Amino acid sequence: MRSLQENGEQKVESKIEEAVAPLREKIKDLEKSFTQKYPPVKFLSEKDRKRILLGVYCFNCGLQVFGIQVFSAGLGMNDFDICVLRRDEITKEKVGQKDEKRNVEHWIGHENFELINHDVVEPLYIEVDQIYHLASPASPPNYMYNPIKTLKTNTIGTLNMLGLAKRVGARLLLASTSEVYGDPEVHPQNEDYWGHVNPIGPRACYDEGKRVAETMCYAYMKQEGVEVRVARIFNTFGPRMHMNDGRVVSNFILQALQGEPLTVYGPGTQTRAFQYVSDLVNGLVALMNSNVSSPVNLGNPEEHTILEFAQLIKKLVGSRSEIQFLSEAQDDPQKRKPDIRKAKLLLGWEPVVPLEEGLNKAIHYFRKELEYQANNQYIPKPKPARMKKGRTRHN
Numbered sequence: 001m002r003s004l005q006e007n008g009e010q011k012v013e014s015k016i017e018e019a020v021a022p023l024r025e026k027i028k029d030l031e032k033s034f035t036q037k038y039p040p041v042k043f044l045s046e047k048d049r050k051r052i053l054l055g056v057y058c059f060n061c062g063l064q065v066f067g068i069q070v071f072s073a074g075l076g077m078n079d080f081d082i083c084v085l086r087r088d089e090i091t092k093e094k095v096g097q098k099d100e101k102r103n104v105e106h107w108i109g110h111e112n113f114e115l116i117n118h119d120v121v122e123p124l125y126i127e128v129d130q131i132y133h134l135a136s137p138a139s140p141p142n143y144m145y146n147p148i149k150t151l152k153t154n155t156i157g158t159l160n161m162l163g164l165a166k167r168v169g170a171r172l173l174l175a176s177t178s179e180v181y182g183d184p185e186v187h188p189q190n191e192d193y194w195g196h197v198n199p200i201g202p203r204a205c206y207d208e209g210k211r212v213a214e215t216m217c218y219a220y221m222k223q224e225g226v227e228v229r230v231a232r233i234f235n236t237f238g239p240r241m242h243m244n245d246g247r248v249v250s251n252f253i254l255q256a257l258q259g260e261p262l263t264v265y266g267p268g269t270q271t272r273a274f275q276y277v278s279d280l281v282n283g284l285v286a287l288m289n290s291n292v293s294s295p296v297n298l299g300n301p302e303e304h305t306i307l308e309f310a311q312l313i314k315k316l317v318g319s320r321s322e323i324q325f326l327s328e329a330q331d332d333p334q335k336r337k338p339d340i341r342k343a344k345l346l347l348g349w350e351p352v353v354p355l356e357e358g359l360n361k362a363i364h365y366f367r368k369e370l371e372y373q374a375n376n377q378y379i380p381k382p383k384p385a386r387m388k389k390g391r392t393r394h395n
């Protein structure tokens, strides 16, 4: 009799334990988020505090640009995780109200953080010490979608940020790009190479936009004494990229995870070298706080063909997806690999995250996102070359 009662009690206990275990996990996660370390700004004197403006691009608001201001003793990976590369998704209307501000929710309400909703094409009047000018779409399908706005963001937007830097005496870091080298005739690309860009091709809005943005930086430096830093950023990937980003890393991972064909544009012999986001962030922060005012390449020199890259992602995901060859994108650079000797020598910086390790982190992120989206009845597909007014975006 007694043992029957004990058995019953044990069953009830194990059922309770089963129900409570996931709640315990949730509490652990919540506790972790509370113990996050932030810079000890409160105890710094006014002269040691830095007001840092991070201008980022918002994916879901079309080309509306958001500014994020962090009041900080200095910037580190934790501060940057909210926005670098993501340049998007501060709001997620497509997914639903619940998801609004999901990407920055762990920062909302923090005393050192302020979210500014602002379009960089309009002047901005704030007090700030450092400006990371990252505002621009960076994915080819995105920047080609509205080339005029891409041009305005990179030209008028850059003028506005330089004007702000001049007015308040701030230092400005421009997120430039390996695309200033165009379809390069020099390989690997070093900072002295002037590039090979088609000024009237479909990529010109971004390539030439960034080239003139660099020109503006050096005009403001020479004429007005503004302190500028120019990072030429090579292909970068990592968690928090948008599901509809349209660049090759997110496309291939999502296609592999969903059992869909991996879409290779052209024969797949074109090469790229991919760096992981944390390496880029460390490079940007090192450059901002250095005395190097000339352009610096930031990228990982490990070069692969796009076909090799598709095969690698298939292997890492464990996917049976086929590889599908689509027509080549117009003016697609045929090879790209950064020469990073300057960054190594002058910043003491080089990438440390191996490609496969970074890809596994990105795969883990996208797998979770797919689960999350499925629970919210929204499963986005990787973006194909979108049509606008009867034209494909690549041609």
Ligand SMILES: O=c1ccn([C@@H]2O[C@H](COP(=O)(O)OP(=O)(O)O[C@H]3OC[C@@H](O)[C@H](O)[C@H]3O)[C@@H](O)[C@H]2O)c(=O)[nH]1
Binding pocket: 138, 139, 140, 176, 177, 178, 179, 233, 234, 235, 236, 246, 247, 248, 249, 251, 252, 263, 264, 265, 266, 270, 272, 306, 329, 332, 333
């Ligand atoms: O689904 C796809 C997407 C892309 N690709 C190919 O993969 C290569 C890389 O394409 P991505 O769209 O990821 O990026 P790109 O190298 O063309 O441009 C990038 O360059 C550096 C950065 O400044 C920018 O983030 C972006 O402009 C290209 O050759 C492209 O044609 C595919 O084969 N399939």
